[in-house]
Amino acid sequence: MITGASLPSLALAQVAAPATIIDEDDDAIEVNSTEIVVVAPRIRGQIEVPNQPVQTFDEEDIAAYGADSIADLIEAISPQTGSGRGRGSGRPVILVNGQRITSFRELHRIPPEAIRRMEVLPEEVALRFGYPANQRVLNLILKDNFAALMAAGEYNVPTRGGYDNYEAEGGIFKISGPRRYNFSAKLTETTILTEDERNIRQSASGQPTVAGDPDPVRYRSLADADSTLELNGTMTQGIGEGGLAGSITANGAYTHQQTTSLSGLDTVRLSYGGESQTRTLPDPLTTRSVVDTFAGGLGYNTMIGDWTFSTTADGSYTDTNTRTDRRRDTDALVAAAASGTLAIGGALPAVPGAGVDVARNRALALATLTTLSGRPFRMPAGDANLTIKGGFDFNRTTSEDSRTDIGAFTLRRSDVSGGVNLAVPLTSRGEDFLGAVGDFTLNVGGGIDHLSDFGSLKNWNLGLTWNPTDALSFQASYLVEDAAPSLSQLGAPTILTYNVSVYDFTNSTTSLVTVTSGGNPDLVKEKQRDIKLSATWKLPFLDRSNLLVEYFRNRSSDVTKSFPLLTPAIEAAFPGRVTRDAFGNLIAIDRRAVTYDEVSTSSMRWGFNISGKLGSDSASGGGASRGSSRTAAPVHSAPSTPPGGFGGPPPAGAGAFDPSRFEALRKSLCAPAGEGAASPDLSAMPERMRERLVGADGKVDPDKLEKMKQRVCSAEGPGAAGGFDPERFARMRQAVCAQGSTGPDLSKLPEPIAERLKGPDGQVDKARLAAMRERMCSSDGASSPGAGAAPAEQKQSGDASRSGSGGGGHSGFGPPGGGRWNLSVYHTWRFVDRVRIAPGVPELDELAGDAISAGGVPRHSIEMEGGLFKNGYGLRLKGEWNAPAKVNGSGLPGSSDLRFGSTFVLDARLFVDLGRMESLVAKAPFFKGARLALTADNLLDSRQKVTDGNGAVPLAYQAAYREPQGRVVGIDFRKMF
Incomplete structure (x- = not known):
């Protein structure tokens, strides 16, 4: 943005004379004559934290996934949003515009076209919003x-x-x-x-x-x-x-x-x-x-x-009937x-x-969380950030089963919690306090939960973030937390399931057995102690690309787990859970949850995210500067985040600035007494601009309003407002956007701008000219040649809101944008995975084959996702590979080890945004806003092979048991109106 009014809607302008420009933070920037200046503010809804994002996505990046909903989009980027910490499960912590939400239900079916920007942040950021640091944070900034x-x-x-x-x-x-x-x-x-x-x-x-x-x-x-x-x-x-x-x-x-x-x-x-x-x-x-x-x-x-207050409550009632x-x-x-x-x-x-x-099981759950976050004091290196949280959770489950004589029974749990988290900057390059060593931020916090059925659970955390440069970041954290078994693990109804196929390691046979499932009331609380060390490096040779390395070490005692794989070691540790007949044949297993004495793991997860554009900037719609905190420099491209004009969406393809609307605002704001209203009409003012005028009481602050009027109204005529001349801008636009046989008339451009359109050979560079036309000219074919597009643009303004293009960028409805490609690959290397079932019992080394899970534990695994998108056509690939693993038998006669082969599951999605096909839409308007996709889950039809010591496949581990579906192909069609 530019000009003395600090207008957030201005994407590109020429300063006719030396001027002082006031940016979004009221900082003065000296600008030389005829300079083109872009000031890109921090987008409203971004999170100000010292932690570098794992990955960021702009509108064209999101469009490149061809996802039908936010839920599908998050599933598609799971390698980037997944955490190697091993504590959290499922999706990341979700924020909308930097704020907590009540639940994922709020937005999981929203179309991704509504997202302006998306950021994936490290697990430690979750502490600032009242969540534990065991899942990454995904911040969705909506249009x-x-x-x-x-x-x-x-x-x-x-x-x-x-x-x-x-x-x-x-x-x-x-x-x-x-x-x-x-x-x-x-x-x-x-x-x-x-x-x-x-x-x-x-x-x-x-x-x-x-x-x-x-x-x-x-x-x-x-x-x-x-x-x-x-x-x-x-x-x-x-x-x-x-x-x-x-x-x-x-x-x-x-x-x-x-x-x-x-x-x-x-x-x-x-x-x-x-x-x-x-x-x-x-x-x-x-x-x-x-x-x-x-x-x-x-x-x-x-x-x-100056404090942010947030409170959420989420409740559910689930009635389950099983016959x-x-x-x-x-x-x-x-x-x-x-x-x-x-x-x-x-x-x-x-x-x-x-x-x-x-x-029958009836479960009632209620979760509330209230946070207060702000800056309580200032250090020499900057402001400290404090988050105070408090919550109340309630769970009740009532179960009854006709196979038991105990009748209906009810379990209840209430959880009162509280905690604090403080982030303190220790050194700062920006504040020039010990900046030679970079930016150090200390994070410390703690909390307590009191469970009605379990007593008190404590947690505390300590972390340090070091940013020696803008491109390099290091983090270290230590977390200690108590955890309790869930109510279902404690009190789910007991259910018998007949004829379950189970491999008997003792006899090397497969048996059909009766399995008992349900709750175990004898479980105890768990204590977790976790260390994380990580480094992030922004790659200098690709746009928005980085390298990430993370090391995790987890130690837990009194761990609640589902009943493990029935190996001879497990049967010896839990003899009361296994029933055999007089001949030693396996006939029944009690698979209710158990408690392990200690579990120890350590691993490294490292990977990279690389991305780029296909085609010129004009084709891809910009995007390089999106999300930068602030820049002020001569540039050759417009900012990639058209911020929406004055109080509404920008005209489609119109460069996001309307001189007539700016002049109308200026006349209202600067009208002399007696000519205008008693108070200036602020309804046409951009939302971000209005926010800066509001005081602590939520009303317009007269002093702030007067200060803005002084900046905007300091001179007479169209040359006011910090040197911006709307008429001159309109003439430039008319010259650049001229159509027909004559084409653009570049002789009417100021000499510095005309020079910047030339390539090394001194001739006009077509790509640079196309980029300028993309920013300044209407893309609607109904627009008249030259600058006569204003009426058409005003007409499009309403259409843009209806079609989903508000906030700038392509939404899948408009003309073809450019292209994107990306590739993300993450490798997990497990160093230690040991389990001690009970004191005095030898440790089980899962990586060496002493497995407690049905497939063993592979030492290596790789996740990847990537694809490309160009002119409405897209291809996405997502894959996961796991190394082979083994499960040891007893070593006695008749027993055999099992080898679980490597797995590689590759999913593919090929799609076309029919709405971007102008010729198709012209012939069949129905296809505007439509997308057609062909999908293939498990494209290679991969199914794990399990063999015993003789190379034979046990009946219980037939390939169809490991992967019943195989390759699944599909077609989906989505239409947005």
């Missing part, structure tokens, strides 16, 4: 104006066949300054996938025990049938003029899910005289589950003086076989069902 109706459909099917998946969704989303709302609905239908459709073998021969009996593989599901309906709505309303007094958010959602699974066929062992035979009954054992979830959230954000078929009453068959009524191999008579067991 000021955006609106869209969306409808989408998707169909997916494995290339091996077996099932179908259908998805249909629709929604409406709008941003209008401080107000935004979105409503969405989504329906997902997935059919069942059975073992028969993947050629699963239950015995060496693959045949039923008796010819004529039904084959059980037809009645065992590998993937459940699923039907899910999601309804969601969110509204955010600014408080006060332009939302300057804060905002309030309300969210509500409902989800209905039905799943059906098959557990095989019932069997009975019959004796015929001196012989015995296992017979299979014809009716499958079916489990049906219905889950209804009601959820809601409230959030409030405001400023209390499981009982085994058949086979007493009559046993009696008939014993009396000789039944012949060996003869047909079995009908056996009546034994009924259905019903398990």
